[in-house]
Amino acid sequence: MTYLVPVLILGVCGLAAAILLTAASKLFYVEVDERVEKISQSLPQANCGACGYAGCADYADAIVNSGAPTNLCRPGGADAAQKIAGVLGTAAAEVVPMAAVVRCSGDCNATQTKFEFDGVQSCKAAKRFYSGTGSCKYGCLGYGDCMSVCEHDAIRIENGIAKVIPNRCGACGQCAAVCPNSLISIRPLAKHIDVFCSSKDNGKATKLNCKNGCIGCRICEKKCPNEAIHVNDFHASIDYEKCTNCGECMKACPAKVIHSCEV
């Protein structure tokens, strides 16, 4: 009897609550477009945010309700775009495959170590401590912050610098966001030639700090038939809109800092 009363009271309260809630859910029923659910299912559910929306569900909602482009999902690529198009009944939008690239080639053979760093083993912490241990303050710090955020297991630290494995990369851009030196960017996969240096020092200072650095000599600029490569802030960078993969800059570069990303 001692147990019966409390159980009964709680049971009655629960029942009353259940009835009220059922009534409320009928009264305030919201119709959800079933296409949103279907599109959400065809997305990778990585919630990486590369599309510019808060997550896969948010992007699916934006496609149906505010007409967002169907080709924004980078990890999903052409596959996801096709599925979305299937749900919407439209032609699949073209998807340019993208991949991340780390613009530094200052590995342990090319740079010197300024000091031993015993602090927290992350690029962010090392950067705050005299811009890291490497002689070049613009270069890869090598503690692998990018590697640890990568959900696709596409980044490796090799000989002190980060390397992207392009065919694994989902181009979500999380690595680009964490790199304290902003060395990583997302580029079209097909344009495989890139400049692997981001030093803003002049040629002499760069060379002093790193054997593999870009010295800003502008030879590539002159050799490029399409005016696709330009030297700004003492290092070259490529305009992918104009680049045709001809490889003239690669052959001409005296510092051998321009090469192909393909492994």
Next chain:
Amino acid sequence: MKALMVILLSAMLTDNFVLSKFMGICPFLGVSKKLDSASGMGIAVTFVMICATAVTYPIHHAVLVPNGLEYFDTVVFILVIALFVQLVETALKKTIPSLYKSLGVYLPLITTNCAVLGVTVLNIDNSYSFVQSIVNSFGAGLGFMLALVIFSGVRKKMEYADIPETFKGVPATLIAASIVSVSFMGFSGLFS
């Protein structure tokens, strides 16, 4: 009437649930980034507090006390609070979807907001009458909203402030919260 005013104002200012009693800190820090979601959260919490008190008070005095089940307060009160939170959630989803979205996970978290359970239990502990309990809940809800709205203003200013790198983000927010709390300590002794 005067006694009711004292209960209302002391629940709002001197015994502010967030800034003097450390209750409901989670939504206080979580939803105070923008003014509109802060005030929306404040209204939702106030509504839940009043409704929960209106139901828990009669349940306590008419059902639990006669059966000698005072120890049962917590379980039944949580059930009632969960019910009202769920009601607010379904109603908001239909009526104001944008607010529903901006409140996000903090809306169902009102269920475990200790300020809500706190006010219902404190009403019983202080042996308030029904009207006093409702007024106390209303004051507590208003105080919660006041704290959120004031703090959202502070946080908006902080976005433009040059904060030292080490303090950026959560540390600076917590320091600002402590300073706002200090300002509310100025009200202590106002109604004694």
